[in-house]
Amino acid sequence: MPYLIQHSVVVIKYEMILIFTPDSRKSEKGKIVAYGLYFFTYSTFEGRMLYIEDVYVKPPWNRQGLGTWIWKDIAKIAVETDCHRMQWIVLNSNQTAIEMGKKRGAVDLTLTDKWHLYRMRRKELEAFANSSDL
Template identity: 40%
Template sequence: MASENVVIRAARPGDCEEILRMIKELAVYEKMPEKATLTEEALRDDAFGDQPYYRALVAEVGSNLTDRTKLIGYAMYYFCYCPWLGRGIYLEDFYVEPAHRGRGIGTSIMKEVAKIGVKHRCNKMQWVCLNWNDVAVKFYQKHGGKDVTVEEKWHLFRMDQQELAAFARE
């Protein structure tokens, strides 16, 4: 096998097709493929339009023997605010292709998001994880993540588009 070099970099508009491919792979893994309805155009507009709603990093692998590169992972994040602590960074989505796991790529991506948070004077980084994903839970705990569901007894609530629109009309 050819030697590969992995680079973690900010996503560019041309990366959206590959990011969407990985989002769909993650949705299959999370047993919710029907929920991944986002389009490449929306993904691009929402990150690179006039008012970005998220930012992303990608992991790109290139071979020493060719000039070809391939995206093998990504992290989507955005800044948030906590009235108790102030600035925060929210890790919305995080994925490394299965064939490239166990080589420190996920740690490198997550560490880059953490560095961005520190650079922007964030007081916390937050994310969610499915309760059955023991591999991810152990990964996050290994890197200092705390399960606030257990420790602080928080519940995460959500309104999807239909509920949001109905509530707004009331």
């Protein structure tokens, strides 16, 4: 093959924000009630960016501002670490997250830029990786 293929190895480190039950809830003391999972990645268009993988608040703790607090804390981290953008994927059924993003100026790229998200699961991934396709 006349091409030189060079591989760069980048280890993606996930970071997490955890919220535990307050001391006043003795029966549940120290249990995780909410979390935000994110990592840093790179955009060829803009450079360093932060990707939010998941934000979750357990149902008994919903509507208490924990999710917003996590989102805001992650946004602060993105600013402090010189990220040019922050992005995430939201299910159509998660209207709370959709409204939260819209309210704070997030843009739905499916509507504005016609971006499509694709997924290749393990079976298809292995088939493609082991195929003779060039």
